[in-house]
Amino acid sequence: xxxxxxxxxxxxQGQRWVARHGKQYGFGLLPGLITLVLYxxxxxxxxxxxxxxxxxxxxxxxxxxxxxxxxxxxxLTAVLFALGLLLSVxxxxxxxxxxxxxxxxxxSEKVDRDVSPDGTAPESGLPLWRExxxxxxxxxxxxxxxxxxxxxxxxxxxxxxxxxxxxxxxGFFVTGFFLTEELAAVAxxxxxxxxxxxxxxxxxxxxLVWGFGTPLAVAFVVPFVAVFLMPGAVAxxxxxxxxxIGEEIDEGEAVAAGEPEDEDITS
Numbered sequence: 001x002x003x004x005x006x007x008x009x010x011x012x013q014g015q016r017w018v019a020r021h022g023k024q025y026g027f028g029l030l031p032g033l034i035t036l037v038l039y040x041x042x043x044x045x046x047x048x049x050x051x052x053x054x055x056x057x058x059x060x061x062x063x064x065x066x067x068x069x070x071x072x073x074x075x076l077t078a079v080l081f082a083l084g085l086l087l088s089v090x091x092x093x094x095x096x097x098x099x100x101x102x103x104x105x106x107x108s109e110k111v112d113r114d115v116s117p118d119g120t121a122p123e124s125g126l127p128l129w130r131e132x133x134x135x136x137x138x139x140x141x142x143x144x145x146x147x148x149x150x151x152x153x154x155x156x157x158x159x160x161x162x163x164x165x166x167x168x169x170x171g172f173f174v175t176g177f178f179l180t181e182e183l184a185a186v187a188x189x190x191x192x193x194x195x196x197x198x199x200x201x202x203x204x205x206x207x208l209v210w211g212f213g214t215p216l217a218v219a220f221v222v223p224f225v226a227v228f229l230m231p232g233a234v235a236x237x238x239x240x241x242x243x244x245i246g247e248e249i250d251e252g253e254a255v256a257a258g259e260p261e262d263e264d265i266t267s
Contacts, residue, residue, distance in 0.1 A: 007211025007240065014236020015229065017111060024107050028231030031100025036227050038095075039088050046084045051077045083154045087147060089175050089220045093182040094139035096230055101132055104234045108186045111238040115249045124190045131189070138185060138195045146178045176213030177202065179220065183213075183237035184244070191245070201244045212240050 018025040054076045061069050097104055112121035124131060153171050157163040181202055188198050202209050216233055220226040242249050 001207075003205060003207035004211035006243070007208045007213070008215060009211075010240045010243070011212050011216060011233070011236045013239055014111075014234070015232035017114070017235040018107075018232040021110070024110060025231050027103045028100065028107055028234065029227060031096045031103065032227035032230040034099055035092060035096040036224070039092055043081075043084060043088060046081055050080050050084075054080060079154060079157050082157075083150055085221065086150050086153070086171055086175060087143075089179070089217060089226075091143050091146070092220065092226055093179050093230075093233075094143055097182060097186065097234075098132070098136055098139060101135055102128065104186050104231075105131070105190070107231060107234055108190070108238045111235045112187065112242070115239065115242065117248055122191045124192065134189060135185070138189075139182065141195060142178055142181060146175070149174050149178075172214055172217045173210055175217040175220075176215075177206070177209055178213075179217055179233075180209045180213035180237065180240070183233050184241045186234055187238040187241035188245075191241075193245070205244060208240065208243065212236065 018028065051073065054073050058073060058076065061072055064072065109121040109123070113119055126134075150171075153167055153174070156167045159167070181198060184202070185195075185198060188201070193201070216229065219229055239249060
């Protein structure tokens with residue numbers, strides 16, 4: 001229970017940090033807005049043509065009598081859209097981080113400097129193209145893992161009662177775990193920690209990860225909320241990453257960051 005609360009605290013502290021650093025927050029919104037437009041178009045297409053896709057995939061139900069055909073296909077359409085929404089929540093973070101890599105990298109470094117007792121931040125030393133390649137490769141691996149979980153949860157959604165009650169809750173916990181991995185990767189990748197090691201770290205503190213990621217997964221269901229929370233989520237995940245690897249955090253700086261600064265995030 002302590003780790004659950006600590007994870008949620010890091011999420012709140014990240015939002016508070018960006019609220020006190022307006023320029024970093026403003027730049028951090030741009031990648032999310034771009035990604036939002038793309039995902040809104042995809043989900044709209046799914047809502048408009050999802051029923052046709054389900055009808056095409058279930059020709060065996062063409063001769064079913066009313067109302068069973070409509071109920072069956074309507075349920076599958078709803079589940080298909082829910083699956084698309086679940087995957088969009090996970091992949092939204094990956095795509096937004098990829099689009100905004102330079103901005104979020106700088107933001108994460110700034111948080112590290114603010115909360116580090118010696119005022120320093122780890123640097124990867126890699127060229128930008130190499131960082132983008134590693135980020136894209138690891139994000140694809142995470143998306144594949146999330147998709148496999150999504151397919152499993154989709155299938156379990158057909159189980160009476162459990163599929164409509166317990167499975168959605170599990171889905172948010174699973175999504176929260178993968179969201180946290182994507183966000184914490186910004187800070188952990190700078191420290192030379194690869195994907196396998198990151199997953200091991202996260203699994204060692206699942207309650208901490210769920211406390212951070214699960215509320216965020218619930219909030220990210222609303223696309224506009226995801227855009228506005230994204231910069232603070234990166235900041236909070238940087239704090240969480242320091243906790244995971246045992247780096248000291250100056251709590252005073254984490255809770256009450258300094259006054260807004262005019263430093264350009266791209267500098």
